[in-house]
Amino acid sequence: MSNHPLEEILHPKSIAVVGASDTGRGGGFLTPLQNSGYQGTIYPVNPKYKMVGGLPAYPRVSAIPGPVDYVISSIPAQQVLDLVEACGKKGVKGLHLFTARFSETGRKEASDLEKEILKRAREYGIRIIGPNCMGVYYPRERIVFNDGMPMEPGKIGLISQSGQVVGEIVSFAGQQGVRFSKAISYGNALDFNECDYLDYFAQDPETEIILLYIEGVRDGKRFPEALKKAAAVKPVLIVKGGRGNAGTRATVSHTASLAGSQQVWEALVRQSGAVNVSTLEDLVDLAVAFNFLPPATGRKLAVLGGSGGSSVLSADQCEEAGLEVIPLPQDIRDKLKEAGSPIWDWIGNPADFSISMGDHEAAFQIGYLMAEHPSFDSLMVFVHGPWRRVKNFSLPNHLQPYKQMGSFNKPTVFVYQEMRNQEKEDETAAKIRMELKEKLIEWNMAVYPTINRAARALSGFIGFYENRK
Amino acid sequence: MSNHPLEEILHPKSIAVVGASDTGRGGGFLTPLQNSGYQGTIYPVNPKYKMVGGLPAYPRVSAIPGPVDYVISSIPAQQVLDLVEACGKKGVKGLHLFTARFSETGRKEASDLEKEILKRAREYGIRIIGPNCMGVYYPRERIVFNDGMPMEPGKIGLISQSGQVVGEIVSFAGQQGVRFSKAISYGNALDFNECDYLDYFAQDPETEIILLYIEGVRDGKRFPEALKKAAAVKPVLIVKGGRGNAGTRATVSHTASLAGSQQVWEALVRQSGAVNVSTLEDLVDLAVAFNFLPPATGRKLAVLGGSGGSSVLSADQCEEAGLEVIPLPQDIRDKLKEAGSPIWDWIGNPADFSISMGDHEAAFQIGYLMAEHPSFDSLMVFVHGPWRRVKNFSLPNHLQPYKQMGSFNKPTVFVYQEMRNQEKEDETAAKIRMELKEKLIEWNMAVYPTINRAARALSGFIGFYENRK
Incomplete structure (x- = not known):
């Protein structure tokens, strides 16, 4: 264990x-x-009740019989000073203030109270997470703040000024198979601030990738160095909330932070070696890429699947995201011709699945040739159910080629097109596609619900490696 | 009925x-x-079977006892010339060639065959839809090409070179409540081409908004005029497939069209008064806006709901999409103060829902004031389930304020945040949000699954009215 506080x-x-x-x-x-x-002991504290949640409740912290390491406060702001006193006397080490309506209201008396709380806590050596935040999600210790948060630990660490954002990121990324080492929502950053959390996650052996949602910097002097140090050892992906005029206003009322100029911010992040990200969706998608993909070597992309217009548009979207959908190399055509493929002169990149007339195996033979070819740096594969009514359809046989496509040690993204449920010819097709998605996640592959999201994530991921050079 | 062929x-x-x-x-x-x-008569034709789909099958078109108006061909390309002969003799008016592997293969003999088919069809006065396409979806006539296509007619007409795209658009837009007058997938455009379809939909009284997915123009001379004429009477939204290098290559192998320079294309569309759209997702989202919203008057937006970081980011995303999230007008604050609101000085635009501490009614009181205020041109409302454990929760009571928010005759978009299912405090919250989504659709409101999509659609919709000025 580290000696970080x-x-x-x-x-x-x-x-x-x-x-x-x-x-x-x-x-x-x-x-x-x-x-x-x-696994530890939980003490509900509330003078109004004898029992809460089936546990004996205590009227005050001082009335708790055993030692108390950590306190979660959800009492009104006006009662927090007294709570700090009680915690101090009890030897509490950490205080998480869910309690809000402090400096984020923009009111002077609330700000003054916040400062007084910090002063008193320092006297007692109590460290504070918050106020105005959801606190800690730490699956290894089974500390959670919502029901239903996954209990399997992962390698992503998340630092977020907003608790809402932690809930969303953990839930969204979870749907794509990403799990977390720990996540901390820190709100107004009264004591521990963004720099402390960056320092902690940078040295944390349980964390391999750091996500940061930040609205405003509390310690502007220390921040550039803390960010640089973290980004030197781990990928750091940052969403800045409050980029525009309205966001800046909302930021103040949400976590009482002062937001800086967006241009200065982006330059600072870039120079630190961290990655600027715009939306939570992009953050999740990049986290999926960093979580599952091997390092990227270039932008030349092979696209397998899609059909008709969706194949044509997939090429447009990949190119517009900055990927290079190069023509199918001649030596692949030669091999296809040699093998007797009737579409050797017609198929291209993207390899439109409908040109293979739904021949799953024939389509993937082209895919393997693309995956093996040194011209291609990365791969995009569309996930689909059986093309038409297939005689003797077998799910394991259908699945196998996807597994193989993911085994070439090139960054490979799978698009399962969540919204495409019009395959009514075979009503099980959509269901099979979702089962396939779950399997791909089980096999540690990067899955995305749309072409656009897969293309943007892959392009951003490649950009990270380009900037390292 | 019009006299368009x-x-x-x-x-x-x-x-x-x-x-x-x-x-x-x-x-x-x-x-x-x-x-x-x-409601008409269906004749299966196949010399291999006596019965198909429980109906008597005929070996040839000539063997069908009654008259035949329309023929769908799914036989191999080599047999189509004979089919045209048979159709000619039978007095068939329309021939839909699902049959593919013509000019889209890039092979000369296939192109020559296509030309011969057209020549022969013209001799007999047969008109062709296709080849290499899914043909017609016309809910009023109950003509469909997939099971599960909605039977309620709507006011959107869709013209698409790709049948896959028709299936996707009908399905995706359907999930947001949009229905179609008719949709035609036209593939290689051998006979009827994009100009014919534009002319038809422009004069079609069943169609109020036209969507076009096009990979390449068949009749470049006629197209600018046809587009201009259509856009003069109805909104025309266009996705061009095959915009980049790879897309241009894929276009040729998909529908044998020659794609032009993207810049020239975009200028042409803009000058015609039509709307350039990049992706199918954007096309669906704009169709939702045109289908449900009253005309737009400006970019000043009121945002109601969201909480914490998601509220801050919603403002960023709206501003980055080109909307103006202006500060809350002082006279609204004055009214709130007068009414005794404890957050009159703190709440802003976006009106962060968490600042109202989950008081549904109080939050919407702010919403109504925003909706009524002349400073705001349009509204964005977040759909959420009950905030916490609500005593005496009633779904109709919860729903009512949303209905009211949609009644101000300003463009109002509702965001139901499909992915936000982490509200485990009350497990019914996500379910309620989806029920709410269905209700909003029933009430003819524009719903979107994400902030980004709502903001982009609203901004594009407003842009259409700005360009009209």
Whole structure:
């Protein structure tokens, strides 16, 4: 374990949930912790109840019999100073303030209260996560803040000023098979700020890729160095919230941060070796690429599948995303002709699946030749169900070629086209495509719901390696 | 009924499916026609079978007892000349050639055959849709080419060189409540070409908005005028497939069209008063806007809902799409203060839902003030389930404010955030959001699955009205 001050706080042996109740948000922290299988002791604290969530409730932190390492506060802002006192006397190490309505309101008295809380916490040596945030998601320790958060740990670390964003990223990325080492929502960054979290995740052996959602920098002096240090050792992907006029205004009322000029920001991120990302969707898609793909070597792309107009448009979208959909090399045509393919002179890149008239095996023979060919740096493969009514259809046989396409140690993205459910000729086609998606994830492959998203992610991923050179 | 030559062909009293069988694609045309409830007579033609799809099958077109208005061909290319002869003698008016492997292969003998077919058809006065296409979807006549295509007619007309694209657009747009007057996939455009279809849809009283997916123009001389005439009377939204290098190559092998320079193309479309669109997703999203929204008057947008980071990012994405997320007008704040709102000085635009602490009614009171205010030209509303555990939750009560938000006669887009299913505090929240989506569609409102898609569609829609000025 590292000696970063967050390390101890992230491994609490006991957690008190102050303001817990069987309804409302206090219960919202208690119930997920109970359901997740957290191994430490959980203490609900609320003077109004004898029992909360089936556990004995304590009227105050001081009334808890054993030691308390970590406290989650969901009581009103006006009561937090007293809570800090009580925590100090109890020897609490970490305090997560879900409690909001502090400096983010833009009101002076709320800001002053926040400062006073920090001062008092420092006197007691208590470290604060928040306020105005959802706190910690740490699957290895089974610390969660929502029911249904995955319990399998992964290699992505997520730092986010917004708790909503943590919930969304964990859920969205989870649908594409990505799992997290830990995620921290840090809100107003009163004590630990973005630099502390970057330092922590940079040295954290459980984290291989760092995602950052940030609205405003709290420690502008330290930030460039912290970012540079982190990006030197791990890919760091950053979404800046509050880029425009309205966003800047919203940022202030959301987490009381001051947003800087967008141009200056983007230059800073680029020079640090980190990656600028625009939307949460792009962030998820890039995380999928970094999570599953081998390093990229170039932009020349082979596209296998799609049919008719969707194949034509897939080439447009890949090129517009900055990928190079080069013509099919002549020596591949020669090999196809030799093998007796009736479409050797007609098929191209993209290799339109309808030209193979639904012959799954013949289509993939072309795919393998493309995958093996040194001209192609990466591959895009469309996932489809059986083309028409196939006699003797077997799902394992249908699946096998996809597995093989993913085995060439080139960045390979699979597009499962979630919205394409018009294949009514065979009503099981859509279902098979989704089963196939799940299998591909099981095989550690990068899957995307649309061509556009796959193309953008692949292009951004390649860009990261180009910038390293 | 108009005297456009397509009109009669689109209202056949009988259809022969040549090459029909109980397996394979021939059956694929027969079965959907049988299932759709097509009111005319259906004749399967195939010398190999006595019965197909439970109907008596005829060995040749000439063996069919009654008159035949329309023929769908799914026999091999080499047999089509004979079929044309037979159709000519039978008095067939329209021939849809699903049959492919003509000029799109790039092979001379296939191109020559295509020309011969056209020549022979002209001698007999037979008009051809295709070859290499899926043909007609016309819900009023219950003519379909896939099972599961919606039977309710709508006001969108779709012209597409690719049949795959018709299937996708009808399916995708259908999920957002859009229905079609008719859609025609026309492939290689051997006889009727893009200009004929534009002329037809321009005068078709059943069509109010025209979508066009085109890979290459067959009649370059006539096209600018045909496009201009259509765009003068109805919105025309165009996706050009084969924009880049690879797409141009793929276009040739898909529908044997020659693609022109992309810059020239875009200028031509713009000058005609039509709208350039990049992807099928954008086409669907714009079709939703044109289908449901009242005319746009400007770019000033009020955003209601979202919470925390997602609210901040929604403003960024709207601004980056070209919308103006202006500050909340002072007189709205004054009204809120007067009404005793505790957040009158804190809430802004976007009106972050979490600042209202989940008070649905209070949040919408702000929404109504925004909707009524003359500063705002259009509205974006986030669809969400109950915020937390709500006592006495009632779906109709929850729904009512959304209906009201859509009643201000300003372009209003609803974002239902399909991927946000992490609201595990209340597991019914995601389900409620989807029910809400269906209700909004029932109420003729424009719904979108993501902020980005809603913002892009709204911005494009406003741009159409700006260009009209």
